[in-house]
Amino acid sequence: MTSLRVRLIVLAVALLFLLFIALQVRWRRLRARYLVLWAAICILVIPIVIIPAVANGISSALGIYYPPATLFLIAIIVLFAINFQFSREITRLEERTRILAEELALQRVTEDKPFSDPEDVASEPARPAAVRGGR
Amino acid sequence: MSPAAADAAGTVPARDRTLVIIPALNEEQSLPAVLAALRSAGWHHVLVVDDGSRDRTAAQAARGGAMVARLPFNLGVGGAMRTGFRFAARRGYQRAVQFDADGQHRVDDIPRLLQRLDEGADMAVGSRFAAAERTYQQGRVRAGAMGMLRVTITLLSGRRFSDTSSGFRAYSASLIDFFADAFPLEYLSDTVESLLLACYAGFSVVEVPVTMRVREAGRPSTRHVRLVYHYLRVMLVLASMASRRSRRLGRVAA
Numbered sequence: 095m096t097s098l099r100v101r102l103i104v105l106a107v108a109l110l111f112l113l114f115i116a117l118q119v120r121w122r123r124l125r126a127r128y129l130v131l132w133a134a135i136c137i138l139v140i141p142i143v144i145i146p147a148v149a150n151g152i153s154s155a156l157g158i159y160y161p162p163a164t165l166f167l168i169a170i171i172v173l174f175a176i177n178f179q180f181s182r183e184i185t186r187l188e189e190r191t192r193i194l195a196e197e198l199a200l201q202r203v204t205e206d207k208p209f210s211d212p213e214d215v216a217s218e219p220a221r222p223a224a225v226r227g228g229r
Numbered sequence: 230m231s232p233a234a235a236d237a238a239g240t241v242p243a244r245d246r247t248l249v250i251i252p253a254l255n256e257e258q259s260l261p262a263v264l265a266a267l268r269s270a271g272w273h274h275v276l277v278v279d280d281g282s283r284d285r286t287a288a289q290a291a292r293g294g295a296m297v298a299r300l301p302f303n304l305g306v307g308g309a310m311r312t313g314f315r316f317a318a319r320r321g322y323q324r325a326v327q328f329d330a331d332g333q334h335r336v337d338d339i340p341r342l343l344q345r346l347d348e349g350a351d352m353a354v355g356s357r358f359a360a361a362e363r364t365y366q367q368g369r370v371r372a373g374a375m376g377m378l379r380v381t382i383t384l385l386s387g388r389r390f391s392d393t394s395s396g397f398r399a400y401s402a403s404l405i406d407f408f409a410d411a412f413p414l415e416y417l418s419d420t421v422e423s424l425l426l427a428c429y430a431g432f433s434v435v436e437v438p439v440t441m442r443v444r445e446a447g448r449p450s451t452r453h454v455r456l457v458y459h460y461l462r463v464m465l466v467l468a469s470m471a472s473r474r475s476r477r478l479g480r481v482a483a
Contacts, residue, residue: 192304192414196312199278199298203316204291 104143112136135172142168246323247343249275250313251295252306252396253330257284260330264293267328270336276316277330278309286330306396307412307419314400314409325400334397338439342399351404351432354390354424355397355439378421378460385467386428391436394420404432413466421463 115132118124142148142165152168153161249272253260260277267275277290281303290297298312310327317325324346328334338355345353378393396419400408407430413422427434 192308195301195304196308196315199300199312200316200319202299203276204297 101144105140108136108140245274247274247326248317248322249326249328251277251328251330252280252309253277253286254280255282255284255286256330257286257289259332260286260289261293263330263332264295266336268294276313278312280304280309305414307414310419311412314405314412317405318409323402325405327396327398329396333441335440342437345435345437346399346401350435351401352427352434353399354395354436356392356395356436357441358391381464381467382425386425388428390424393424396420397439418463418466422466425467
């Protein structure tokens with residue numbers, strides 16, 4: 095099976111990645127829900143890699159003769175699932191963006207007299223009305 | 230339909246309860262003539278949805294006396310139309326007419342579409358091909374794709390439509406509410422998918438023969454390679470829609 099050296103490298107990479115995502119959350123580059131997702135994957139990977147018996151056990155249970163293939167299979171399935179979930183989230187975000195764009199357009203409907211929305215003039219007396227939307 | 234036809238209250242003329250929605254993308258050249266024709270025919274409630282144009286479409290629309298909803302970026306005809314439906318639903322318009330900014334539709338045909346709504350239809354589609362004579366010229370690829378679409382739609386809906394890509398349509402109040410939330414948004418789906426969606430949701434859809442002119446200005450919005458891709462996409466969407474035939478999607482946006 096895998097040599098001790100390879101296992102140590104993978105373990106180090108996994109731990110470094112855990113640290114990295116923790117820092118990302120700290121810097122607010124990553125939302126906490128994704129911290130949970132990636133940390134869970136990291137933590138699940140570690141025992142599979144460190145203890146060969148785990149991979150061997152799963153392989154024989156699935157009827158796979160070559161244990162590394164089991165790891166690849168699991169990795170592909172997990173990555174596929176995450177990717178698909180991201181497609182769903184992008185769809186939802188895009189829909190929200192669209193609705194915001196439509197609502198913005200409806201908020202600033204001009205009727206006959208363009209650039210004479212009384213609300214805007216009232217709330218921003220300093221700015222000339224004609225500049226609105228020009229930026 | 231006569232302009233003097235009044236509603237149940239007897240006060241508001243029918244033309245004041247009807248909103249003409251014009252989705253427009255870079256149509257500053259053809260829009261003034263379209264708006265002038267609408268205005269002289271007595272259609273004063275016109276909403277131009279400027280779909281992120283780079284030219285002076287919005288300014289021309291305002292000058293032509295239309296109401297203008299400017300989208301901050303391009304959403305496609307579907308997004309522009311959904312914006313129009315939202316507007317119509319909130320302002321309480323009883324009927325909406327979808328009309329092209331490029332001048333290919335004739336103002337004189339609008340009352341003929343609305344007449345079918347008066348007769349109980351929820352959606353009246355102006356068809357280039359329902360009439361006996363064929364006056365509309367189109368490319369071979371486009372004609373082929375549209376022919377295949379027509380066959381597919383006939384299979385899926387059990388209905389026969391002669392012009393599935395027409396953008397000249399009239400909508401009833403209940404369909405305005407329905408489409409304010411559920412109008413399909415992707416390219417090409419504004420025509421075909423919306424047709425099927427209305428059928429699946431139990432609305433009655435009819436076709437009205439109209440004549441359409443060759444475009445006055447601007448470029449056609451389709452190129453052939455893209456058309457094939459979008460055709461395939463629409464096919465997949467239609468296939469997946471077939472399984473949710475009974476599900477009612479309608480929910481009016483707040």
